Amino acid sequence: MERVCLNWSGGAAILTAPRNRCQVTWFGGAPPRALELPPHISVERLEAREQRGSRGSRGVSGPKGRVRAAEAKAVYDPTMADRPGPPMNSRLQQMLDLGFDDAAGLHPAMDEKCGQLAEQLEAAQQRLQELQGELEKSRTDEARTAQKLQSFQQVNRSQSALVRGELQKTRKKLAHVQSVAQRLKDQVGWFQSKAPNLSLPDNLMSMPTEEDAAEDHAELVQMHERWEKDVAQLAAELSGKPVSGGKELQEARNRIELLEKQMKQKNESGRV
Incomplete structure (x- = not known):
């Protein structure tokens, strides 16, 4: 025992x-x-x-x-x-x-399996970090695109306002020109009935051409050309094409605001 x-x-x-x-x-x-x-x-x-x-x-x-x-x-x-x-x-x-x-040490297969799982976990963590980096980059690109879209929408609203103002002004001018032309036609008919031998001088016989009218309104034409150039520049920036620096973009925006003010002043003066 x-x-x-x-x-x-x-x-x-x-x-x-x-x-x-x-x-x-x-x-x-x-x-x-x-x-x-x-x-x-x-x-x-x-x-x-x-x-x-x-x-x-x-x-x-x-x-x-x-x-x-x-x-x-x-x-x-x-x-x-x-x-x-x-x-x-x-x-x-x-x-x-x-x-x-x-x-x-009774289960060597489990040790091998644990090693494989550890490698898979490390690869998954690395992939997660890559996806997080891509997500941050996508968010940055989205914010930049939203800012560009906002600028383009602002320019588009300004363009629409200018076009509507110009269209309204042109309609008023057209109606006024038609009224003046009819009045002149009536006056010419009356003068011819009173004085059949009366005639106009050579410099008043011909009507002004479109080129002559464009020269008389050269300042307005230049303003429209600059405005179209600014719109094209902002559209190129939105589409991702290389454009000039931020200083020129700011100058373009300032010119757009100046054009809007001048158009507003002209509309107010036309009403008066």
């Missing part, structure tokens, strides 16, 4: 074993229990494990120390249940209790 003192799952027990069977006496007053060891576990293996664990301990070493520990009086410790156990996996602790020294 062999008597061996072991540390079993964080507690102390005295085993009395004739090879295959053992009697476990737990410290603390619990009744003894007769257990049958599995075929792959022997008392010699458990004793060898206890010897390895007791080499570094103080006070219990060698056969004499084990005998003294076996003959020691069992003392009940009520604080045993409240003491925190070692931070170890329960399955790993069970493997160690059963005598497997290298329980962590």
